[in-house]
Amino acid sequence: MKKLILVGRSGSGKTSLTQVLKGDSLHYHKTQYINYHDVIIDTPGEYAENKELARALALYSYEADVVGLLLSATEQYSLYSPCCTAQANREVVGIVTKTDHPDATPEKAESWLRLAGCKKVFLTSSKTGEGIEELLEFLKKE
Ligand SMILES: Nc1nc2c(ncn2[C@@H]2O[C@H](COP(=O)(O)OP(=O)(O)OP(=O)(O)O)[C@@H](O)[C@H]2O)c(=O)[nH]1
Numbered sequence: 001m002k003k004l005i006l007v008g009r010s011g012s013g014k015t016s017l018t019q020v021l022k023g024d025s026l027h028y029h030k031t032q033y034i035n036y037h038d039v040i041i042d043t044p045g046e047y048a049e050n051k052e053l054a055r056a057l058a059l060y061s062y063e064a065d066v067v068g069l070l071l072s073a074t075e076q077y078s079l080y081s082p083c084c085t086a087q088a089n090r091e092v093v094g095i096v097t098k099t100d101h102p103d104a105t106p107e108k109a110e111s112w113l114r115l116a117g118c119k120k121v122f123l124t125s126s127k128t129g130e131g132i133e134e135l136l137e138f139l140k141k142e
């Protein structure tokens, strides 16, 4: 199984996605620090929002095989600048979260992730389980 690091702003659904990928029940837990011992590296959203902390994300990405850039389908804007995936020396995939939300615009989030440079984009919901199987399949593939 590929080791995945999840990156995205606070509230984008990284911890919820970690829980469903691991088959845990969904329960709210504010991420306080980078949990890198696990097969999924969950990071606090503040690391993606703050320039100083963002450096740590670059370092921890070296511990992973794949970087997952999360963007909620409810977002009105994107943190990711065009082609920012070029900065990573790991494969970067896009993960649209919260596709189940009544205000969701998954196509918009997907196009922002593609603009950021993600070739592969998964449309997911941790509430309904949409896209989780596909993501697991991808992680299991060599
Ligand atoms: N509707 C819906 N809500 C979700 C989904 N995933 C997460 N949420 C909600 O979004 C909120 C934030 O989710 P988290 O998984 O804690 O987000 P996070 O990215 O880990 O946030 P930080 O730890 O602060 O970086 C919680 O209230 C979740 O219940 C989803 O697929 N659908």
Ligand SMILES: [Mg+2]
Binding pocket: 014, 015, 016, 029, 030, 031, 042, 043, 044, 045
């Ligand atoms: Mg979290």
